[in-house]
Amino acid sequence: MVADSLARFLEENLIALNDKGLFNTIDVIEGANGPEIMIEGRKLINFASNNYLGFATHPELIKAEIEAAETYGVGAGAVRTINGTLDIHRALEQKIAEFKGTEDAIAFQSGFNCNMGAISAVMKKGDAILSDELNHASIIDGCRLSGAKIIRVKHQDMADLEAKAKEVTESGEYNKVMYITDGVFSMDGDVAKIDEIVSIAKKYNLITYVDDAHGSGVMGAGAGTVKHFHMQEHIDFQMGTLSKAIGVVGGYVAGSKQLITWLKSQARPFLFSTSLTPGAAAAALKSIELMQNNPEYVEKLWENANYFKGKLQAIGYDIGVSETPITPVIIGDEALAQTFSKALIEAGVYAKPIVYPTVPLGTGRIRNMPNAAHTKEMMDHALAIYAKVGKELGII
Incomplete structure (x- = not known):
């Protein structure tokens, strides 16, 4: 039996979300999450997945996962610090470190776990964190958990970052400061100014942390945004996921050997959650x-993304400031974004609305994720649907 207070809370707030156009339905995919998907018996062109390279269904990753499960079993059986560290976990971590250009790496069960565990393992009460105002929710939650003072920095505003870094460090109030x-x-597709960040960090002795969930497998020939700027020796924490371009599940932090040793002894998700499955570790290793x-995988991703983005703009859509395959179609009104998404899905394109609180109020959008597995025919069909539906709704 549900408590009356809980029932009232749920009913009132679910109705309010729906009325504001902020309630998202969860669709069930029948089969694999590829460039095309099946939902309720209908085939749809899929532009909602983070499967940048198409690796989630790659035969070699599937084979690696099956073989690892046959060798190690389906689960690791324990947390990493007891007896859940298998040689496949260490092989994955060593491969990540090699790929990212660092001394070592630590694998977590998810990207969210990385940020929850790594930030709070190093930053404490008495410290300060300078955080870009559009950082991912997992960064925000990880910063809150740390107990450190959180100071918002205007998005991609290097003058604001320098001013706040100067103020915070010169105050002498904090033991250490992180940016x-x-x-x-992930919502606009713009790229952090890593070279400028490093310059400011050196000047004010800031610890640097880059969450490269959407950059790994995409930027820097796949090695990530930090590698794209050739700054791997100057960024303290390189965090990423194994569940987007890598195509599997999990997350990691790459950095100095001393940092990784500390995280393995202090990061709570690492200490208190059962290890990444052996199959996932093996598949992620194969992906890297x-x-x-095969650099052509990343090259194909960019070829498809540039084609799709250029055609959307030619049709008349506002795709914002994206510099990456992430392609928002910015609508503004949240309810209209919901209506637009439903019309696209009905016509055969699976592209989901992104609304508040994921993005600021009044910036509702459809986010498209073209990937390396999309064919030109799929993209052209989707673009024709975008043109038709956009005109019908008066968006273009």
Whole structure:
């Protein structure tokens, strides 16, 4: 039996979300999450996935996962610090470090866990964190958990970052200060100014933390945004996921050997959650090897993204400031964004609305994620639907 107070809270707030156009339905995919998907028996062109390279269904990753499960079992059986560290976990971590250009790396069960665990393992009460105002929710939650003073920095505003870094460090109030930013911002697709960040960080002795969830496998020939700027020796924390371009599940932090040793002894999700499955670790390892040995995967991603973005703009859509495959179609009104998405799905394009609180109020949008597995025919079909539906709704 549900408590009356809980029932009232849920009913009132669910109705309010729906009335404001902020309630998202969850669709069930029948089969694999590829460039095309099946929902309720209908085939749709899929532009909602973070599967940048198409690796989630890659035969070599599937084979690696099956073989690892046959060798190690389906689960690791314990947390990493007891007896849940298998040799496949260490092989993955060593491969990540090699790929990212760092001394070592630590693998977590998810990207969210990375930010929750790594930030709070180093930053404490008495410290300060300078955080870009559009950072991902997991960064925000990780900063809150740390107990450090959180100071918002205007988005990608290096003058604001320097002014606040100067103020905070010269105050003498804090033991240590970190600047944390996404490498690629997931809603707008813009890229952090890593070279300028490093210059300011050196000047004010800031710890640097880059969440490269949407940059790994995309920027820097796949090695990420930090590598794109050749700054891997100057960024303290390189965090990323194994669940987007890598195509599997999990997350990691790459950095100095001393940092990784500390995180393995202090990061709570690492200490208190069962290890990444052996199959996932093996598949992620294979994914990185494929990127290293076959640059055409990342090249195809960019070829498709540039084609799709250019055609959307030619049709008349506002795609904002994106510098990456992330392609928002900015509508503004949240309810209209919801209506637009429903019309696209009905016509055969699966592209979901992104509304508040994921993005600021009044900036509702459809976010498209063209990937390396999309064919030109798929993209052209989707673009024709975008043109038709946009005109019908008066958006273009």
